[in-house]
Amino acid sequence: MVRAGVLACLLTAAGAGATDSPWPMFRHDLKHTGRTTYTGPDTAALLWTYQTGDGVASSPTIGPNGTIYIGSGWLWSGATDSSLYALNPDGSLKWKYTAVDGVFSSPTIGADGTIYFTCIGGYAYALHDSVTYAKLHWQSGSSGPFLLSSPIVGPAGHVYFGSPDLNFYVVDSGDGQLVWKYRTNWCIISSPALIEDETIYVGSKDHHLYAFRNDLQGPLWGFPTGTFYDGHLVDASPAVGTDGTIYVGSDQYGAFGKPPVPVDTSFWAVNPDGSRKWALSIGNGVESSPALGADGTIYFGSYDSCFYAVADSGTYGLVKWKFQTGGVVDGSPTIDDEGIIYFGSRDSTIYAMRPDGTVKWSYRTGGGIESSPTIDNDGRLYIGSFDGKVYCLGTGAPDMAVVAIDLPETVQAGIGYVPAAQVRNLRNHPQDLSLACIIEDSAATVYVDTIDVVNFPADTTAIRTFALWTVGPDAGVEYTVTVAVVLPTDKHPYNNEKSVVVTSEAGAFLCGDANQDGKVNIGDAVFIIGYVFRGGPPPAPLQAADVNHDGKINIGDAVYLIGYIFRTGPAPNCPQRMI
CATH class of the missing domain: 2.60.40.10 (Immunoglobulins)
Structure with a gap:
């Protein structure tokens, strides 16, 4: 039909030159707000699934051309898949790249389209998407097993990530060479956030939230969340609010092989100077990384199987509402442009919640969920599950x-x-x-x-x-x-x-x-x-x-x-x- 051709020309002209990715990294942006300007699915209609070879804890990211990048292989030992997948928007395989071990982390996409990720075996990678295959740009040396931190790329061209060898690493995005590193007192699985002056915030299992600076090649400050074995381990990734407040959770697990310790306080608001703004007692650990609503509401999940909405009053955190799921919520939420909050639970369910705490819709997958949802510019939602599948839910509302x-x-x-x-x-x-x-x-x-x-x-x-x-x-x-x-x-x-x-x-x-x-x-x-x-x-x-x-x-x-x-x-x- 002539009309279809005319509209296609108009749409092509309008979209020419648009190169930005709708979701280029874990938690969407460098401040880790978890919030997008696009709108997610209006209903939980399944568009497609893609089966990988192991559980998917990695969270998908989206390239400028709509390619979805996601890792598979979540077990700390014995992963049966160790691939980074590139999927077309229709759910077909574009290519996959096999790493040394499972890919638990979420990839990040640089300004030039380079894809950065880490694997459980301790290696960091930089790949180029050559359309039909992945071309290795560089691979770092191993920093030890159980590398789970998702990298980010800063404006200065540095790649930042934490490591189980206790170090926080800064490497050059061009060649992977070490720029500097800083050794904390325990391993780092938290993924860093970064603000305009390139201050980097990241948590450590040594019960500290750190602020690092490139000019110092080390910490500006370290905020303590507890003592070494009392369970206040900062495995969650921090998010930075519009006023510079850093929000992060701490979880209750102690050393390997030791039983969990009770946690009295598990969610924190920290001022930009490293002083405590307020702390909130949830009653259980928080490994979920918070998402920040446009109105300042903070959303996160907890080991108590609940999902929380918290207001920052300036001097204390006020629970606006909480929602009980059927399993641990250690994945991180996503907020769309309408304020709808999406998250997964270990009860195998994806939830879409309205800002008032009511359920808009839910969708049950075949396995528990630690992956965090991402939303593209066509209103489609992508998420991984421990059943080994990547899910795409569609039919969003019009803009x-x-x-x-x-x-x-x-x-x-x-x-x-x-x-x-x-x-x-x-x-x-x-x-x-x-x-x-x-x-x-x-x-x-x-x-x-x-x-x-x-x-x-x-x-x-x-x-x-x-x-x-x-x-x-x-x-x-x-x-x-x-x-x-x-x-x-x-x-x-x-x-x-x-x-x-x-x-x-x-x-x-x-x-x-x-x-x-x-x-x-x-x-x-x-x-x-x-x-x-x-x-x-x-x-x-x-x-x-x-x-x-x-x-x-x-x-x-x-x-x-x-x-x-x-x-x-x-x-x-x-x-x-x-x-």
Whole structure:
């Protein structure tokens, strides 16, 4: 169909040059907010699964072209798969790369598309995606077994990650060579977060949250969460709030082979200078890394099988609500642009929660979940499970919606009409977009117009009008009128088109009857004023409102019509065609 080709061209032009990844690293961004500007699935509809060779604890990341990267092999010994997978958006295998041991960590994607990850065997890798295979860029020497920390890449070109050999590593992203390292007092499985001045925050099993600086090649400070064997181990990854507060959990496990120790306090808010802001007693350990809502709400899971929403009052943490699942929640949550929170539980279930703590939907997988969900720019959610599968859930809600097209069902041959559309922004932030209107008869496209809309207000419905369309000279012709939303940063299938069919007929129109009620009265003048000041739909046909015959529709026509209605002016004098 011609319309499909026209829309494809418009979409291609709008998306040209977009290279940013919708989810380039563990926890989405360097501050580890876990929050995206895209919207997740509106319902839990399974689009596809991909079966790997072992449990999937790794969290997926997404390349600029939509490729999904995720590791497999989660056992600390005896992993039956040790691959980093590259999957196409349709769930087919693009390639896989075999590492020395299982890939528990989540990959990160550099600005040039290089993929960085670590494996349980203690090695760090940098790969290039060569479309049909992975090309090794570099591989580090082993830092010892059980390397679980997910790396990040800073603006200075350094790769940061922790290691079970007790060291925090900083290596060059170009060649993998050591820049500096710092030895803590126990192993590091926490994944680092980083802020604008390249201060790095990371936890250690030595019961400290650390702030590292490149210029110091070591810690700026270390915040203690307890004593060595009391269970306050910082395995979770920190998240940084808008005011610089660092949020992190601590978990209850002691040394290997020792029983868990009770934990009195397991969630912390730390000031940027390393002082304690507040601490919250959950009653059990927190290995889940927090996600930060747009309103500042902090979301995380716990070993007590509950999921928490906590408010930062400035001096203490206040539990807004908690939700009981059927298993430990040690995976980390994701927040979409509508504020919906997504997370997995060891009860094998993916949950979507509203900000008020009610369940929007849930989906049961075939195994427990430690992987964290990610969301792409088409509204699809990806997550791994211990059943060895990568899951893709789809059918997200639209970002913009064409609510209605304002044209009469019957149009008059040879007469001009102004197509208009009621458009709604379904998001909680303003958006820039384009609107395309395409009109076709059975043989060809007879009309195309595109308008750009800047800063369309949040949660608003408004009318947008297109250029004049003059109907063809023949009666009895059916025209398909389509209005489509084109968003430069979003390929969402629900962004959104609506079509109506109108039929041409021969005949005259009532001059001055702008609102098409069959009469000429003050309502028509009000209708014209509403149209002129963009408060209402256009007259149909347009000629019916050009009562002063000047070829334009403006406030002069409303004044002219009022004069006629109150018997002080001449009768309406409409043209048969608009120029």
